[in-house]
Amino acid sequence: MNLLVAITGWEVEPWVERFRRLLPDRDIVALGEPFDRRDVRYVASWKHPPGSLAGLPNLDVIFSLGAGVDHLMNDDRLPEALIVRVVDEDLTNRMSEYVVLHCLMHLRQQRRYDEQQRQKIWLDDRFQPAAHEVKVGVMGLGVIGQDAARKLKTMGFDVAGWSRSPRVVEGIATFAGEKELGAFLARTDILVCLLPLTAATRGLLNRSLFAKLARDGRLGGPVLINAGRGGLQVEADILACLEDGTLKAATLDVFETEPLPPDSPLWTHPAVTITPHNAGMSSPESIGAQVAEQIRRFEAGEPLRNVVNPQLGY
Ligand SMILES: NC(=O)c1ccc[n+]([C@@H]2O[C@H](COP(=O)([O-])OP(=O)(O)OC[C@H]3O[C@@H](n4cnc5c(N)ncnc54)[C@H](OP(=O)(O)O)[C@@H]3O)[C@@H](O)[C@H]2O)c1
Numbered sequence: 001m002n003l004l005v006a007i008t009g010w011e012v013e014p015w016v017e018r019f020r021r022l023l024p025d026r027d028i029v030a031l032g033e034p035f036d037r038r039d040v041r042y043v044a045s046w047k048h049p050p051g052s053l054a055g056l057p058n059l060d061v062i063f064s065l066g067a068g069v070d071h072l073m074n075d076d077r078l079p080e081a082l083i084v085r086v087v088d089e090d091l092t093n094r095m096s097e098y099v100v101l102h103c104l105m106h107l108r109q110q111r112r113y114d115e116q117q118r119q120k121i122w123l124d125d126r127f128q129p130a131a132h133e134v135k136v137g138v139m140g141l142g143v144i145g146q147d148a149a150r151k152l153k154t155m156g157f158d159v160a161g162w163s164r165s166p167r168v169v170e171g172i173a174t175f176a177g178e179k180e181l182g183a184f185l186a187r188t189d190i191l192v193c194l195l196p197l198t199a200a201t202r203g204l205l206n207r208s209l210f211a212k213l214a215r216d217g218r219l220g221g222p223v224l225i226n227a228g229r230g231g232l233q234v235e236a237d238i239l240a241c242l243e244d245g246t247l248k249a250a251t252l253d254v255f256e257t258e259p260l261p262p263d264s265p266l267w268t269h270p271a272v273t274i275t276p277h278n279a280g281m282s283s284p285e286s287i288g289a290q291v292a293e294q295i296r297r298f299e300a301g302e303p304l305r306n307v308v309n310p311q312l313g314y
Pocket of ligand 1: 068139141142144145162163165167177195196197201227228229253254277278280281314
């Protein structure tokens with residue numbers, strides 16, 4: 001057996017089937033089925049149960065089936081192996097669609113018109129700011145952040161981005177590191193978070209950060225959009241900041257606990273838009289093919305693509 005498929009939270013069968021079609025000469029087994037641990041050279045993981053990969057003596061590569069690898073980094077019994085993440089055009093496009101959709105939704109006050117429609121109210125008493133009057137700040141200028149920033153720019157928004165190390169993106173003002181975070185936040189009306197969850201980013205979206213966002217924007221208050229990871233945000237602070245006006249609205253795709261518990265006040269808050277961690281989607285079709293190609297590269301002695309730096313955690 002070569003490839004162990006270790007997935008929780010998603011349907012496993014489509015992935016196993018896809019790998020069997022792509023790698024017909026390999027043994028593919030799903031976690032939970034019987035197998036000899038010495039035979040495993042590769043693991044394809046999405047949120048495998050922590051500890052379940054311990055004791056795989058011949059493991060070479062762990063493939064994360066999503067762009068984020070926090071689910072791997074949080075397993076303190078993860079065996080030593082190369083870690084490879086997903087960079088996928090289809091996933092990136094879907095993430096950017098989500099970001100553009102929600103920036104436009106806040107710009108055009110769509111939630112308000114949805115409510116007016118429900119109440120059969122014909123009322124157009126609000127000035128609609130133009131996109132170029134609204135400053136969007138994208139946290140994380142990686143594969144997804146850069147793509148989203150470019151697409152927001154195309155829609156006319158005034159876009160800036162923030163990353164750990166300095167990045168140059170044409171037409172976009174860029175800021176880097178803790179030193180420039182304050183200046184980045186001070187010019188941001190809509191904060192879009194596309195950061196990975198690491199030791200350095202956990203809990204970053206908190207009251208002290210929200211308080212540094214621009215107060216003079218055209219939307220009447222700062223807006224938060226988080227499609228990164230739930231661990232980046234402090235939900236009690238989001239709720240308190242929505243109550244006291246530090247934030248005007250929030251779109252959240254990810255949560256501290258997923259699924260979002262039924263008793264979370266976020267569900268019913270009128271200024272919160274919730275989606276069930278589906279801003280992007282990993283498709284077995286395209287990501288399965290990537291994993292197969294990476295295995296081919298590895299066995300041909302070619303360098304693997306999208307290798308994760310375990311020290312940085314992303
Ligand atoms: N909601 C969903 O459905 C969904 C789907 C896919 C992905 N995601 C999330 O999106 C994240 C980003 O994906 P990606 O492919 O764009 O990742 P990526 O290419 O690795 O980019 C990560 C970006 O974050 C920056 N960063 C990391 N740590 C930082 C820190 N401490 N301070 C400031 N900036 C920091 C990096 O800075 P440098 O440029 O300096 O390296 C980089 O610009 C994933 O990790 C995942 O959590 C969510």
